[in-house]
Amino acid sequence: MNLAVIGMGRVGLVAAAALADFGHHVEGVEIAPERVAALERDQMPFYEPGLQELVHKNQQAGRLTFTSELARAVRHATAIFIAVGTEERATGEPNLAPLFAVSEQIVRCTHDYKVLLIKSTVPVGTAARLRAHLAGVAPGEFDIVSNPEFLREGSAIENFLRPDRVILGGNSEKALALAREVYRPLYLLETPIMVVDHESAELIKYATNAFLAMKITFINEMATLCEATGADVHAIARAVGLDKRIGPKFLHPGPGFGGSCLPKDTRTLAEMARQHGCSLPLVESVPVSNSTICPQLISKLEEKMGTLRGKTVCVLGLAYKTETDDVRESPALEFVRLALGAGARIRAHDPLANDEAAKALAGKKNDVSFHASPFTAAEGADAVAVLTEWNEFRSLDLAELRAQMRGNLLLDARNLYDPNDARRQGFEYLGRGRGTARSSSLVASAQG
Ligand code: UDX
Numbered sequence: 001m002n003l004a005v006i007g008m009g010r011v012g013l014v015a016a017a018a019l020a021d022f023g024h025h026v027e028g029v030e031i032a033p034e035r036v037a038a039l040e041r042d043q044m045p046f047y048e049p050g051l052q053e054l055v056h057k058n059q060q061a062g063r064l065t066f067t068s069e070l071a072r073a074v075r076h077a078t079a080i081f082i083a084v085g086t087e088e089r090a091t092g093e094p095n096l097a098p099l100f101a102v103s104e105q106i107v108r109c110t111h112d113y114k115v116l117l118i119k120s121t122v123p124v125g126t127a128a129r130l131r132a133h134l135a136g137v138a139p140g141e142f143d144i145v146s147n148p149e150f151l152r153e154g155s156a157i158e159n160f161l162r163p164d165r166v167i168l169g170g171n172s173e174k175a176l177a178l179a180r181e182v183y184r185p186l187y188l189l190e191t192p193i194m195v196v197d198h199e200s201a202e203l204i205k206y207a208t209n210a211f212l213a214m215k216i217t218f219i220n221e222m223a224t225l226c227e228a229t230g231a232d233v234h235a236i237a238r239a240v241g242l243d244k245r246i247g248p249k250f251l252h253p254g255p256g257f258g259g260s261c262l263p264k265d266t267r268t269l270a271e272m273a274r275q276h277g278c279s280l281p282l283v284e285s286v287p288v289s290n291s292t293i294c295p296q297l298i299s300k301l302e303e304k305m306g307t308l309r310g311k312t313v314c315v316l317g318l319a320y321k322t323e324t325d326d327v328r329e330s331p332a333l334e335f336v337r338l339a340l341g342a343g344a345r346i347r348a349h350d351p352l353a354n355d356e357a358a359k360a361l362a363g364k365k366n367d368v369s370f371h372a373s374p375f376t377a378a379e380g381a382d383a384v385a386v387l388t389e390w391n392e393f394r395s396l397d398l399a400e401l402r403a404q405m406r407g408n409l410l411l412d413a414r415n416l417y418d419p420n421d422a423r424r425q426g427f428e429y430l431g432r433g434r435g436t437a438r439s440s441s442l443v444a445s446a447q448g
């Protein structure tokens with residue numbers, strides 16, 4: 001099939017490369033010509049494992065091309081995926097202007113039947129509003145299918161090629177049949193393809209992300225309670241997760257969830273409900289609870305150090321999670337801002353996100369420095385705080401790290417280290433709800 005994907009961001013580019021890998025002919029449309037030129041040279045606009053290889057392979061095979069000419073790509077395509085950003089406006093509502101503008105352009109330049117598949121995350125009712133809006137714009141014959149994505153940064157390719165499910169929302173049999181055809185390679189893997197109405201498809205995306213955010217928040221609250229009671233949050237998470245009704249995933253405590261989706265989608269879901277006259281107290285409490293974690297981490301340090309004023313804190317990890325250079329709503333940056341506010345100086349290192357973090361913290365240049373290695377970042381530090389679960393941090397030489405420091409405090413916000421091992425290397429260890437080290441090792445040996 002001939003397909004077009006509009007918007008070569010984190011969703012659109014992955015979708016374009018993966019759809020080409022299914023065997024379709026895909027044209028990726030990107031408004032910025034310099035990004036198109038870079039993509040043609042296999043230079044990715046962001047880091048995503050495996051993406052460069054997939055783009056290269058499919059460009060070489062002649063199935064994937066890039067252009068900034070929307071009209072040309074649309075003319076050739078039967079189905080057009082729209083993957084433009086819907087980043088929040090200052091009011092907190094998603095900004096749907098790019099989606100509407102692009103859709104208008106599409107229908108204005110088409111003369112034969114097209115299917116528009118909405119990949120962008122949009123509030124309930126958007127497809128219906130868009131349909132009504134476009135009907136007044138141009139006579140072109142088209143249908144809309146809501147097709148939300150569930151890609152996780154760091155494993156986006158795998159998620160697209162082997163999804164848990166595909167959601168197709170709409171009411172046109174013709175368009176839904178065509179959309180099914182696009183995803184036909186997934187039938188071989190027996191991927192569930194759910195066909196629902198537009199409103200359900202739109203809500204499924206928010207419900208999924210809000211549920212994940214709630215699950216993480218729940219275990220983070222348990223970690224706080226474990227700290228007060230001496231229980232071990234990993235024993236709790238494992239036992240709770242073994243209950244098949246609950247499942248083991250997304251029960252890892254940390255500094256709070258971040259990124260471009262979970263925080264935004266949880267807020268939007270609560271706001272959407274308010275606009276429909278409903279209150280969702282559970283969903284509303286999730287961001288509130290999540291925002292208490294970084295202040296708790298700072299208080300822990302202050303308890304041990306007296307004050308952060310004049311102290312140097314080494315921050316390891318700035319990305320909101322591993323395998324990405326994305327720092328949007330990263331708890332690590334929130335931690336840095338709070339530590340700076342409390343008077344600390346920051347020496348930071350992230351394997352990929354130093355540059356993105358430097359941009360986000362540009363106003364704080366005097367008190368934050370970025371380093372190419374964790375050991376350089378730790379030089380002269382009074383405390384080290386590990387905020388992102390990079391694999392290379394798991395295997396850090398703790399003795400070497402300690403040797404670089406002035407102090408001996410290790411705040412392990414992701415519970416990457418064995419507390420006893422860290423203590424043996426001379427650290428005073430602070431984790432998230434680790435209880436006594438004895439119960440941690442018992443869980444480990446029971447698992448082993
Ligand atoms: C999420 C959804 O998982 C994905 O389906 C959706 O399409 C986009 O939003 P992503 O933002 O890439 O994906 O990250 P994810 O891996 O879900 O993690 C989100 C945040 O939760 C990160 O800050 C992560 O560190 C945190 N997290 C995740 C935890 O603190 N504990 C966990 O157990 C899991």
